[in-house]
Amino acid sequence: MTAIYLLIAVSFLVAVAFLGAFIWSIRSGQYDDDYAPSVRMLKDNTRKTSEYQTSQESSK
Amino acid sequence: MTQAETFHYDNTTARNFTVATIVWGVIALLVGILIAFQLVFPEWNVASWLTFGRLRALHTNGAIFAFVGNAIFAGVYYSLQRLLKARMASDFLSKVHFWGWQLIILSAVVTLPLGITSSKEYAELQWPIDIAIALVWVIFGVNMFWTILKRRERHLYVAIWFYIATFVTVAVLHIVNNLALPVGFLNSYSIFAGVQDALVQWWYGHNAVAFFLTTPVLGLMYYFVPKAANRPVYSYRLSIIHFWALIFIYIWAGPHHLLYTSLPDWAQSLGTVFSIMLIFPSWGGMLNGLLTLRGAWDKVRDSAVLKFFVVAITAYGMSTLEGPLLSLKNLNAIAHYTDWIPAHVHVGTLGWNGFLIFGMIYWLMPKMYRTSLFSEKLANAHFWIGTLGIVLWVVPMYVSGFTQSLMWKEFNPDGTLVYGNFLETVTQLIPLYLTRAIGGSLYVTGMILMVVNVVRTVRSGSFMAQEEASALPLAKSFGKPKGEYWHRWIERKPVQLMIWSTVVILIGGIIEIVPTIMVKSNVPTIESVKPYTALELEGRDLYIREGCNACHSQMVRPFRSEVARYGDYSKAGEFVYDHPFLWGSKRTGPDLHRVGGKYPHSWHYNHMLEPTSMSPGSIMPTYEWLFTDALDTTATKAKLSAMVSLGVPYREGYVDSANYYLHAQASQIAEELEGQLDGTQVSPRQEIVALIAYLQRLGQDIKPEYEPAQSTVAPAPTVAEK
Numbered sequence: 001m002t003a004i005y006l007l008i009a010v011s012f013l014v015a016v017a018f019l020g021a022f023i024w025s026i027r028s029g030q031y032d033d034d035y036a037p038s039v040r041m042l043k044d045n046t047r048k049t050s051e052y053q054t055s056q057e058s059s060k
Numbered sequence: 061m062t063q064a065e066t067f068h069y070d071n072t073t074a075r076n077f078t079v080a081t082i083v084w085g086v087i088a089l090l091v092g093i094l095i096a097f098q099l100v101f102p103e104w105n106v107a108s109w110l111t112f113g114r115l116r117a118l119h120t121n122g123a124i125f126a127f128v129g130n131a132i133f134a135g136v137y138y139s140l141q142r143l144l145k146a147r148m149a150s151d152f153l154s155k156v157h158f159w160g161w162q163l164i165i166l167s168a169v170v171t172l173p174l175g176i177t178s179s180k181e182y183a184e185l186q187w188p189i190d191i192a193i194a195l196v197w198v199i200f201g202v203n204m205f206w207t208i209l210k211r212r213e214r215h216l217y218v219a220i221w222f223y224i225a226t227f228v229t230v231a232v233l234h235i236v237n238n239l240a241l242p243v244g245f246l247n248s249y250s251i252f253a254g255v256q257d258a259l260v261q262w263w264y265g266h267n268a269v270a271f272f273l274t275t276p277v278l279g280l281m282y283y284f285v286p287k288a289a290n291r292p293v294y295s296y297r298l299s300i301i302h303f304w305a306l307i308f309i310y311i312w313a314g315p316h317h318l319l320y321t322s323l324p325d326w327a328q329s330l331g332t333v334f335s336i337m338l339i340f341p342s343w344g345g346m347l348n349g350l351l352t353l354r355g356a357w358d359k360v361r362d363s364a365v366l367k368f369f370v371v372a373i374t375a376y377g378m379s380t381l382e383g384p385l386l387s388l389k390n391l392n393a394i395a396h397y398t399d400w401i402p403a404h405v406h407v408g409t410l411g412w413n414g415f416l417i418f419g420m421i422y423w424l425m426p427k428m429y430r431t432s433l434f435s436e437k438l439a440n441a442h443f444w445i446g447t448l449g450i451v452l453w454v455v456p457m458y459v460s461g462f463t464q465s466l467m468w469k470e471f472n473p474d475g476t477l478v479y480g481n482f483l484e485t486v487t488q489l490i491p492l493y494l495t496r497a498i499g500g501s502l503y504v505t506g507m508i509l510m511v512v513n514v515v516r517t518v519r520s521g522s523f524m525a526q527e528e529a530s531a532l533p534l535a536k537s538f539g540k541p542k543g544e545y546w547h548r549w550i551e552r553k554p555v556q557l558m559i560w561s562t563v564v565i566l567i568g569g570i571i572e573i574v575p576t577i578m579v580k581s582n583v584p585t586i587e588s589v590k591p592y593t594a595l596e597l598e599g600r601d602l603y604i605r606e607g608c609n610a611c612h613s614q615m616v617r618p619f620r621s622e623v624a625r626y627g628d629y630s631k632a633g634e635f636v637y638d639h640p641f642l643w644g645s646k647r648t649g650p651d652l653h654r655v656g657g658k659y660p661h662s663w664h665y666n667h668m669l670e671p672t673s674m675s676p677g678s679i680m681p682t683y684e685w686l687f688t689d690a691l692d693t694t695a696t697k698a699k700l701s702a703m704v705s706l707g708v709p710y711r712e713g714y715v716d717s718a719n720y721y722l723h724a725q726a727s728q729i730a731e732e733l734e735g736q737l738d739g740t741q742v743s744p745r746q747e748i749v750a751l752i753a754y755l756q757r758l759g760q761d762i763k764p765e766y767e768p769a770q771s772t773v774a775p776a777p778t779v780a781e782k
Contacts, residue, residue, distance in 0.1 A: 003256030004327065006236070007263050011311045014232055018225065018307055030215060031300060037215050038292035038299075041283070044142055046069070046529040 065212070065533055068526035069141045071428045073154040075523065077134035078421060078428075080162060082511060084130060085417075088122025089504045091115055096497035098681070099648065100490055102671075105681030109173035112681060113607025117184040118172040123409060124182060124272060126165045131417040132276040133161070133200070136223050138424060139283040140207060143217045145531035149206035153199050160196035164189060175605035176246050179640055180261050182268045183237050187248045190238040197234065201227045212531040218299040222279030225307045229271040237264035240640075243702045244695055247601070251706060254635025255322050258643055263314035270310040273413055274376075278302075281349050281373065284420050288365045294351035298344055305341035309334050316387035319396065320617040321643065322632035328389070335387035342380030349373040364439035368419030371447060375411025379404060397613055397647040399489070400461025403454045410450045410503060418442065418510060425514050429521030438513045446506035452499025456492040463488060464647075469621040477624055482650040487677045586633035589761040591708045591772045592754070594696050594722035595729075599754025601699070602691075602747055603642065606683065611648035614758065627654035627759065634762060637708050649680060654759040657766070661729060662736035664752045686748040691726075693719055711774040725769050729753055 025031065098104045098112045105111045137154065141147055148154050167189050171177070177184040185193070204227060208216070237260055240248035250257050286293050293299055315323060315331025350373050353360060360366040382404050386395050395401060426433045433439060467485040470478040479485050592600060603609070616622050618629040630653050635641055659667075663674055668686055671678040697718040704710050714721060726744035729752060733742045742749070753769070760766040 003252050003260050007260060010232060010236055011263075014229060014311060015308060017228065018304075021224070022304055025216070025221075033215070034297045034300065035292075037217050038286065038296040040213075040215075041143060041217050042286060042290060042292065044529065045145070045531060046142075046527050 062532055062535075064530045066528060066530045067147050068528055070137070070148050070151060070154065070525075071523070071527055072525050073148065073151075073158055074134050074138040074424070075428050075525075076158050077130045077137060078424060080158075081127060081130040081134055081417060082421065082507075082514065084122060084126035084165060085414075086504065086507055086511065088119060088127050089500070089507065091119040091122060093497060093500045093504060095119055096493065096500050099493045099679055100497060102679045102681055108175070108683075108685045111606065111683075113610045114173050114175055114177075114605075116610040117177055117181075117607060118169065120182055121168050121172065121184060122165070124268065125168075128273055128277070128409075128413050128417065129161065131413075131420065132226075132272075132280070133157070134424070135280040135284065135420055136204070136276070138428075139219055139280070140204065140223065142529075143213065143220055143283070144207060144211035145213045145529065146207055146211045148203060149210055150203055153203040153206075157196060157200050157203060160192065160199065164192050164196060167192070171246070175607070177604060177607065178238070178240065178248060178250065179604040179607075179609055179642060180237065180250065180257075181265055181645060183234075183261070183264060186246055187238065187240055187242050188245060190234070194231070194234060197227070197231055201231070212534055214534060217282075218293075218296065218303055219279040219282040221300075221303050222275045222282065225303070226271050226276040226279070229267060229275075229307070229311065233264045233267050233271065237261060241702050241706060243698050247695070247699075249699075249702055249706060250640035252639070252641075253706070254638045254641050255324075255632045257638065257641040258318055258321065258635075259315065259323060259327065261641070262317035266314040266317060267311060269408070270313070273408065274310075275307065277413055277416055278306075278345060280420060281345075281369075281416060284416075284423060285349055285352050285369050285373075288363070288369065288419065288423050289353055289356050289359060291352065291356060294348050294354065298348045302341050302345040302348060306338075306345065309337050309341065313338060313387070316392070317645065318643075319387070319389050319392040320619070321615050322630055322635065324632075332387045332389065335384045339381060339384045343377060346373055346377035346380065349376070362436075364433075364436055364443050365419045365423045367440070367443045368415045368422070371443075372412050372415035372419065375407050375415065375450075379408040379412060382407070393617075393619065394465045395461060396617075397645070397651075398461035398464045399457040399492075400465070401646065403457035403461060406450070406453055406457070410446075410453060414503070415446065418446070418507075421510065421514065425517055426521065428524060429518055430524050431517060431521030434513050434516035434520060438509050442506040442509040442513070445502050445509070449499050449501070449503030449506060452502060453496050454499075456495040456499070460489045460492040460496075463492075468625070469619075471621070471624075475624075477621065480625070482625070483675050483677055486649070486679060490679070585636060586631065586762060588766075589634055589636060590768055591637045591703065591710055592757065593725055593768075593770045593772055594700060594714075594718040595725040595750050595753045596757045596769075597699060597703070597754075598691055598693065598696060598722065599750035599752070599757075600642075602686070602751045603754060604640075608652075609642045609644040611644075611646060611680075612650065612652045613644035613647050614651065614653040615643040616651055616653050616759075622651070626651050628762065630759075631762065634759070637703070639703065639706055639708070652755070652758055656756050656758040656760040657763070660736055661733045661752050661756065664755055665733055665737065665742075665748060668748055668751065683748075686751060687746055689747050690743075690745040691747045691750050693722060696722055709773050711772065714770075714772050721770055725753060726750065728769070 094104070094110075095112050095115050098115075108114075137148065164185075168185055171186060171189065172184060176186050178186055183190075204223065208220070239251045241251055242248045250260075252260050282293060282299055312334035313331055315327045316335045317331075319328050319332070350370070353366065353370065356366075360370055385391055386400075386404060395404075422433060422439050464485055467479045467488065472478055614630070616626045616629045623629055635643075667674040667680075668683045670682055671680040697715060700710055700715045700718050704715060723744065726749045729749050730742040730744040730746075733749070733752075734740065757769075761768075
């Protein structure tokens with residue numbers, strides 16, 4: 001059953017790494033705002049696409 | 061005032077991965093159709109490299125790593141740049157990643173049909189390719205993290221969290237599960253044996269589903285569904301909970317693949333408990349995805365992209381409810397080894413993965429080619445044909461799974477099995493296998509429509525390799541109340557506090573578990589279990605090469621129906637020399653763990669040459685080449701030495717004279733065969749002889765009457781010597 005020591009140890013390390021990431025994410029303010037990111041991702045601020053879209057819309 | 065920076069997104073890599081997704085997807089699924097039909101028409105196994113046992117691995121690897129893999133990369137390379145407002149850090153690394161991944165897939169296409177396999181499911185590729193995978197994976201990771209460092213958007217959108225978890229976990233899983241000792245360039249033995257190897261394999265196998273087919277695809281869902289619906293995700297907070305809860309729980313669920321096997325009970329229970337817990341984050345995520353479309357259901361009626369997404373997310377919900385239920389021991393006792401499992405898997409792959417990818421492609425390609433989709437009608441046709449294909453695939457397999465399981469377990473009043481001949485439980489299913497194959501064909505037909513649609517779309521548009529964008533650079537320092545202890549922040553937010561405590565509870569639980577494991581009581585050794593002889597080991601390698609474990613298990617569960625059919629149930633101590641383990645996960649044919657000594661050599665000889673001669677109606681392929689090809693014994697000694705390095709206690713003289721012993725046993729079996737077959741000439745050099753030696757050894761060691769063919773270990777000291 002030695003493999004399970006390895007697996008538990010590895011799983012544990014992965015879990016701890018994620019825990020670290022979780023703590024970091026909170027401390028660095030990642031989740032201070034849990035609304036704006038969901039809206040912000042909808043906007044691409046790309047020039048070509050928006051130009052293309054406006055030109056398409058105006059041609060309709 | 062800070063000036064906005066102008067930069068360009070790289071669409072070429074995303075486009076290339078999208079094209080690769082389509083090409084490999086069609087190929088991988090065509091192979092799937094072929095093997096589905098081979099179960100109905102066994103004569104379609106026309107050549108050694110086109111047999112079910114070898115092609116099954118090509119289908120699964122192709123579907124997972126070529127189809128879904130390329131799609132993940134396409135989606136990541138497209139969305140990551142836009143979410144971070146930064147171009148991918150290195151075009152060179154992007155190129156190396158793309159071409160490296162395609163070369164790995166090509167090498168799989170060559171090696172798997174040649175029977176070059178490690179036998180471990182979804183990790184069949186041999187060690188040189190495994191190393192290449194690790195390297196390319198790291199290149200992907202470097203490119204991703206480098207881009208994250210160069211980002212112009214402070215916040216990491218939830219999709220990126222899913223991508224990061226995918227990268228980290230897949231790297232760890234891949235490395236641990238593929239730890240093997242190479243024997244030459246194209247062969248290797250897992251460093252783990254028996255129960256341990258099984259546990260490592262399913263720890264990997266389940267997490268391949270979790271962290272390759274689920275988390276990255278959820279990342280894609282959180283990007284492409286809001287984009288396509290043009291509305292924010294239902295609850296961003298829920299998506300954060302979904303993420304952290306899911307990754308914490310998923311990694312422990314693997315042992316549910318080994319319920320009722322020789323794996324210690326406590327490990328089985330651990331897997332079950334975590335699997336049940338998984339319902340909650342999974343359904344939270346599913347609802348979050350579906351509710352994103354609240355108030356936009358009218359768009360679903362018109363948009364093929366959203367239709368694909370809705371069915372994909374629904375399929376995600378169905379398979380993540382079914383999976384935990386299948387982890388319950390009572391349900392697992394019925395479903396394991398039957399067609400129920402492929403049905404469950406294909407709801408996830410065809411429904412969740414496939415449909416999410418199709419939706420993504422239909423949305424992405426017109427965008428990158430600055431045009432609109434060639435035909436929305438054709439895409440809708442793809443959607444309906446594909447949906448019908450999934451239904452025709454999975455419904456017959458659910459029926460088949462139940463039929464099979466009930467037939468295996470049915471007893472006569474006098475205590476004998478009603479279907480004592482396993483073959484009766486196979487021939488019963490053939491119409492269902494045919495329906496499944498038709499369902500799969502429909503699904504691929506839908507994909508062909510997509511190919512046409514995409515090609516026409518590409519022709520009508522012009523590719524935008526560089527997409528110009530502008531954003532403010534990231535401010536150097538990030539404002540946060542100075543001196544505030546981070547925990548104060550959590551305390552202000554009850555939801556985060558809840559997650560945080562859950563994490564602590566989980567980890568606390570694990571710390572409690574570890575000492576329990578330290579009690580050494582798990583794999584009891586059995587004195588009569590001895591290492592394989594040289595010939596048997598070579599036979600075992602042939603068993604692996606032909607992929608016998610794709611259809612035959614080697615694990616008799618402790619049920620009355622199985623003991624009555626196969627013999628004594630399997631014990632952990634019987635597998636201690638099995639590098640790798642060969643328990644299998646599916647019984648298209650009967651279990652083979654107790655097949656040793658059940659039939660005379662001649663039965664196996666005739667059966668492998670023409671299965672229907674011994675079992676009329678059998679759907680097993682014929683294996684003529686085992687009768688014409690001579691066994692390659694050049695590496696026999698190296699193989700035994702590798703086993704010794706892995707701790708198999710061969711006596712010294714045995715390894716040194718491996719070829720002598722091999723030939724001695726082969727000659728004996730050939731002679732016995734000639735006697736039984738009266739008249740047929742059998743050369744001891746034929747591969748079939750080695751395979752028979754292995755089959756006749758299976759499950760024999762614990763039988764008191766069994767006489768090993770050769771003594772592979774030093775004789776135990778006599779009482780006087782002690």
